[in-house]
Amino acid sequence: MIEAETKKADVTLIQAKTLAGKVYECIKSDIIRGELSQGSRIVESELALKYGISRGPLREAIHRLEQMKLILRVPHAGSRVVTLDIKTMHDIYNAREALEGMSARLAARHMSDEAIVSLKSLLDAHEQAISESEGKYYLQEEGNIDFHHRIASASQNQWILENLNGGLYQLVRMGRYQSGQQPTRPAIALAQHRQIASAIEQRDEELAELLMRRHISGAWKIVKKILELKHD
Amino acid sequence: MIEAETKKADVTLIQAKTLAGKVYECIKSDIIRGELSQGSRIVESELALKYGISRGPLREAIHRLEQMKLILRVPHAGSRVVTLDIKTMHDIYNAREALEGMSARLAARHMSDEAIVSLKSLLDAHEQAISESEGKYYLQEEGNIDFHHRIASASQNQWILENLNGGLYQLVRMGRYQSGQQPTRPAIALAQHRQIASAIEQRDEELAELLMRRHISGAWKIVKKILELKHD
DNA sequence: AAAGGTTCTATTGTTGACAATTATTGATAA
DNA sequence: TTATCAATAATTGTCAACAATAGAACCTTT
Numbered sequence: 001m002i003e004a005e006t007k008k009a010d011v012t013l014i015q016a017k018t019l020a021g022k023v024y025e026c027i028k029s030d031i032i033r034g035e036l037s038q039g040s041r042i043v044e045s046e047l048a049l050k051y052g053i054s055r056g057p058l059r060e061a062i063h064r065l066e067q068m069k070l071i072l073r074v075p076h077a078g079s080r081v082v083t084l085d086i087k088t089m090h091d092i093y094n095a096r097e098a099l100e101g102m103s104a105r106l107a108a109r110h111m112s113d114e115a116i117v118s119l120k121s122l123l124d125a126h127e128q129a130i131s132e133s134e135g136k137y138y139l140q141e142e143g144n145i146d147f148h149h150r151i152a153s154a155s156q157n158q159w160i161l162e163n164l165n166g167g168l169y170q171l172v173r174m175g176r177y178q179s180g181q182q183p184t185r186p187a188i189a190l191a192q193h194r195q196i197a198s199a200i201e202q203r204d205e206e207l208a209e210l211l212m213r214r215h216i217s218g219a220w221k222i223v224k225k226i227l228e229l230k231h232d
Numbered sequence: 233m234i235e236a237e238t239k240k241a242d243v244t245l246i247q248a249k250t251l252a253g254k255v256y257e258c259i260k261s262d263i264i265r266g267e268l269s270q271g272s273r274i275v276e277s278e279l280a281l282k283y284g285i286s287r288g289p290l291r292e293a294i295h296r297l298e299q300m301k302l303i304l305r306v307p308h309a310g311s312r313v314v315t316l317d318i319k320t321m322h323d324i325y326n327a328r329e330a331l332e333g334m335s336a337r338l339a340a341r342h343m344s345d346e347a348i349v350s351l352k353s354l355l356d357a358h359e360q361a362i363s364e365s366e367g368k369y370y371l372q373e374e375g376n377i378d379f380h381h382r383i384a385s386a387s388q389n390q391w392i393l394e395n396l397n398g399g400l401y402q403l404v405r406m407g408r409y410q411s412g413q414q415p416t417r418p419a420i421a422l423a424q425h426r427q428i429a430s431a432i433e434q435r436d437e438e439l440a441e442l443l444m445r446r447h448i449s450g451a452w453k454i455v456k457k458i459l460e461l462k463h464d
Numbered sequence: 465a466a467a468g469g470t471t472c473t474a475t476t477g478t479t480g481a482c483a484a485t486t487a488t489t490g491a492t493a494a
Numbered sequence: 495t496t497a498t499c500a501a502t503a504a505t506t507g508t509c510a511a512c513a514a515t516a517g518a519a520c521c522t523t524t
Contacts, residue, residue, distance in 0.1 A: 017515095018477065020477080043504095043505075043506095044505075045505075053479090055479085055480090055506090056288075060292075060295060063296070067296070069391070075250050075507085076249070076486055076507075077485090077486065077487085077506080078486090078505070091390050091392070092391055094334060094391075095392050095395075097334065098330040098331055098334035099327070099331070102329065106326065157323045157327065158323050159301070159323045160326070160330070162301075163327070251507075251508070252507080275475070275476095277475075277476095285509090286509045287509085287510090288507080288509065292507095307515095308475085308477075308514085308515050309476080309517085
């Protein structure tokens with residue numbers, strides 16, 4: 001039993017019990033971090049060799065990544081890492097706006113009082129982190145994701161939750177990582193997060209959705225400018 | 233010509249270039265039509281034998297169906313056809329409301345004038361079909377899907393389009409098919425469709441989104457009643 | 465007889481070889 | 495030179511055998 005517990009702890013670190021799952025996590029990380037650059041060709045035998053597995057599970061990993069749109073595949077021709085141009089990112093942020101807006105609305109309806117308290121203390125921690133250290137972008141970014149993740153969880157909508165965690169968030173991460181990972185000014189984001197949390201606390205569904213949509217479309221405007229600068 | 237004979241789907245008729253793709257289409261159809269009933273176990277070797285292929289491509293087909301949430305899979309334990317209970321359907325309709333609402337907004341922004349004309353003539357055809365034949369539910373339902381599909385295409389948002397066509401619409405179809413496939417009263421739906429088309433024609437993004445969301449949440453209320461009746 | 469552990473079986477996960485297909489290269493002719 | 499077609503190479507798609515795992519059946523012990 002004790003061995004089983006420790007084993008399970010190890011497994012949770014690896015995030016997957018199957019070979020395909022582990023390699024999927026690896027490749028996903030490589031793509032998001034840009035180690036596999038955008039548009040680059042994916043050759044099954046190469047990656048299989050690199051990770052020391054056969055082509056079977058590797059193929060499964062690739063298929064998963066294709067479904068979440070990190071990889072583009074054409075039958076018999078091969079796979080490439082997706083290229084996040086401005087149009088694609090715009091699509092992603094529009095989808096996010098719709099889904100997270102609904103997510104916030106449902107969170108205002110369903111989130112438990114304890115979860116709301118916990119959410120607000122998370123925001124306090126963010127404020128602390130921001131005022132303490134100006135340079136810890138990474139932690140701030142993780143905190144940002146954490147906030148959005150909690151809202152999505154509280155919505156209690158399984159479809160939306162899975163499509164945010166398993167799809168859109170990964171693409172957003174990849175986009176941030178590869179465009180210099182500037183955090184949208186943290187103080188402003190924090191203020192907006194507080195507004196959203198407040199709307200949820202007051203069970204104001206309409207306002208919660210409105211504020212979340214404004215928050216995301218505002219983030220898009222900043223990302224867009226960064227991308228346009230990069231492209232010129 | 234549409235025959236009822238298509239249930240014994242012939243693999244060679246399907247356009248997919250790969251074996252996995254063909255079998256994927258077959259199984260998807262079987263699930264939506266209820267030939268593979270909700271919650272029933274999926275055994276790889278059985279299906280492989282049934283379709284006369286090996287387990288490799290069949291596995292790929294199952295993985296795709298898992299990603300679009302028609303199949304639930306647990307590692308080493310097996311797969312089952314999803315069960316569309318009320319909660320799941322509610323999640324689906326909420327996600328639809330968010331995504332198709334945004335879709336209508338973007339359609340009002342991007343849809344070409346010619347496409348709008350074509351859309352309106354499609355609605356005329358629907359009106360014709362409704363007044364002519366009271367019983368052709370199937371055609372009406374296909375027309376309904378056609379309308380929503382055109383909006384999604386006109387949105388020019390690839391992510392939303394793919395997640396509607398390749399995910400939510402299939403689940404909605406499955407739910408309709410298996411709960412007696414009552415079409416939500418076609419005359420009312422048609423009137424709402426006309427309103428939406430009109431808003432798009434006037435480039436009123438706000439109104440287009442609002443009307444589409446109202447349309448879908450209204451549809452949900454009807455579906456919910458049907459499901460509740462069934463469950464008692 | 466019930467609880468607990470142990471063997472056994474059915475099913476999934478993995479592998480390496482083989483077939484089919486696409487893209488490339490090179491030769492030939494206009 | 496350039497276009498076209500054939501042969502070739504590189505890569506993906508498919509298969510059947512093997513390994514690992516979870517769940518069922520069985521036995522043992524109390």
